[in-house]
Amino acid sequence: MHNLQNLLLKIDHFIWGPPLLILLVGTGVYFTFRLGLLQFRYLPHALKLVFSKDKSNSGDISSFAALCTALSATIGTGNIVGVATAIKLGGPGALFWMWLAAVFGMATKYAECLLAVKYRQTDSKGEILGGPMYYLQHGVGSKTLAVLFAIFALAVACFGIGTFPQVHAILDASEISFGVPRYMTAIVLTILVAIVTLGGIQSIAKVAAKVVPTMALVYILACLSVLTLNAEHLLDAVTLVITSAFTTTAATGGFLGAGIMLAIQSGVARGVFSNESGLGSAPMAAAAAKTDSCVRQGLISMTGTFFDTIIICTMTGLALILTGAWQADLAGAQMTTYAFAQGLDSPTLGPLLISVGLIFFAFTTILGWNYYGERCVVYLFGRKGILPYKIIFVGLVASGAFLHLDMIWIIADIFNGLMAIPNLIGLIALRHIIIEETKLFFDVKREQKTQQPKNKLQIQN
Template sequence: MNNLHTTLQTIDSLIWGPPLLILLVGTGIYFTFRLGLPQFRHLPTALKMVFTKDKSDSSSGDVSSFAALCTALSATIGTGNIVGVATAIKMGGPGALFWMWLAAIFGMATKYAECLLAVKYRKVDSKGQMVGGPMYYLQYGVGSRILAVLFAVFALGVACFGIGTFPQVNAILDATEISFGAPREASAVVLTILVAVVTLGGIQSIAKVAGKVVPTMALLYVVACLSVLISNADQLLNAIQLVISSAFTNTAATGGFLGASIMLAIQSGIARGVFSNESGLGSAPMAAAAAKTDSCVKQGLISMTGTFFDTIIICTMTGLALILTGAWQTDLSGAAMTTHAFAVGLNADTLGPMLVSTGLIFFAFTTILGWNYYGERCVVFLFGTKAVLPYKVVFIGLVASGAFLQLDMIWLIADIVNGLMAVPNLIGLIALRHVVIEETKQFFAKLPNVKAECRHPTSPLIR
């Protein structure tokens, strides 16, 4: 058993090693310059689209573009923003935050491309709902059923045994037990019921909850982080300088921090950044495909802001709070490090932990909802709509069982499968790069007088 665990750790290190990280960032660099810096030139337009209802859009789709974005954010804004940032800085030092920013900047272009393709190649299933994502543009755009099936299988594995269930369930139960003294069994029952009530209602129900919970909790968390930053405003410039300088020099051991090389800062920052915002992994396109829009470019722009919100804003806030309060130099790690940062930064031993715990609970809960939907889309692609209800029953059962299982090896397998998701998706993005470029050119050539529509197939899938 120990040999198997060691083998899996080796495979995990290889998958999340330099080759995949270079491919992920490299794809983002390609689209950034080939599309003319869309994350810089068109971010204001994209943000305006997020918060403005476009009455010109047809009813093609299941939920609004904003709800589709919130559904995608529900799966990305999660424990990675609290635990992942702490892990990155603990391993790579303050410089890891700089490389997280870099991965996010180029990741915005990748997210734009994959969500554009999701809308262009989406279909209508036998129940009249929009279905799309990497498996559809891999099959109908690239023409590879094998790559499409591989992506769907990997993503389904992540939804059922990885990000979508066990880590989130344990994060919620740990937070409720430590901060509120709630018994794990009781919390597990309540959590299972809530997940069942929301997920059985389908995408409309998930999007409705995500549309309320995600913006509210993100705003509260940002306000809490801002409070820490403002109370330490005199050191903010020094903290930013430390982040930038540490990105290009080895970070010396100090306090409980053991020191880190430049390469470790790069690897931990990029890996945790990608893990948090999921740009290039292919998850967000499945939510984007459900949006009520006739413009694949417009949805690509809206979806691009997800990486901006997740990493550039929320992860940055967490990272600066950890650095300003000196939490990164302690012996603490993960959620405990972030909790310590808030306790010190807010000068409140009770309020700090409560804020972190509440954030963890809600972020983890919405991540479960988002990945439930992603798994459902994969099930529809692989087995048809008839398999949706059995899948939801199994998913709810996995949520219920997550409280009572020790699953270190399964989490390791899930991390491997999560990385494997990116491979077929990136192949699809590279193969369809000319489609992305052409659609983008046409859209911006016709602005502001003409609305560009994607020419995507809408014929129902026969199941």
């Protein structure tokens, strides 16, 4: 087992080495400047679009439901356990690199979700088919890249983000806070996942649209309480994050010390694990949105990275630093639980909030990734593969209790990296399409604005 773990670690370090990190962040940097700092200029407009209705009939679910489905897959253990893992490995500076990856990642998320809507198709039953598989095959013209993406994404759904880390988080939280035996939680969780996922995208979106905003709000309020109660040290914590990003973090307490490269690597890897920008997962949900505009959906989807990393991960990270939890000899969910117990000065309320948040976040992530896996199965094997896939997926959820945490994160990281490669190649190959569609959309918007006053004058005359 130890040899296997060492082998997996070597593969993980190779995949998540400088080339992939440069490709991931570099793609975001390219689109950020090529699209004229779109994520900064149009974020208020994008946030407004999230809560406005599109009258289009082409699509399976509303744009808001599509965003919630994508967020259900991204807001999960990455926000609670992943942030703790990043800071434990790379020190407070890892949070800075998470921010940087997220800021540029917003442009990447916009680009990939724009392409998802542009190249989506409809099957014989009238359901939407979309995601990187379709823009790689019909946009780039590479069936090989499309198949590779679908295989890697299916592996992430079954053996990475979609199952084991989430199941492990739910079982840990239930056991630590409520004393529920692991096998009992595993049984209940398996039944719930089976019930919801058998209902398809409509059922998953319905659950996600209710659970995700509610739990995100509860978790944000809990984080704000910790930050408010420790407000006098907030500036020091932010300063520590920025200085640690560019210096070696000394070993203190249970923390073993970290160099700059480790801070960058753990911050970017955990940031991507959390918000999934560039991985190609969100486009599969975005493709199902009821919209006639690929740019509009790209803008809406882009806010997912903002909500996930800039807001939720930041709050978790600052809570860990403010309370000194990052220096404690703890890991994963236990570190975040300890931070909230200290921060709220309550040995019961803090852990309870974290546990409930973790359970719901992880549950919705399982649902979101179940849908992504299903989209890949449909692409690879057609609709006949859906039921066998769902049975296997539910079986994997049931078996998730028996894998060691370190091994789970390594496996998830490897598949994440492999999945990102064909998707990023597709984004770079189709960059001119993304730029043209964006320019056209905002040119039309500007034209409409300039014509409005003339129309009003004509009416008055």
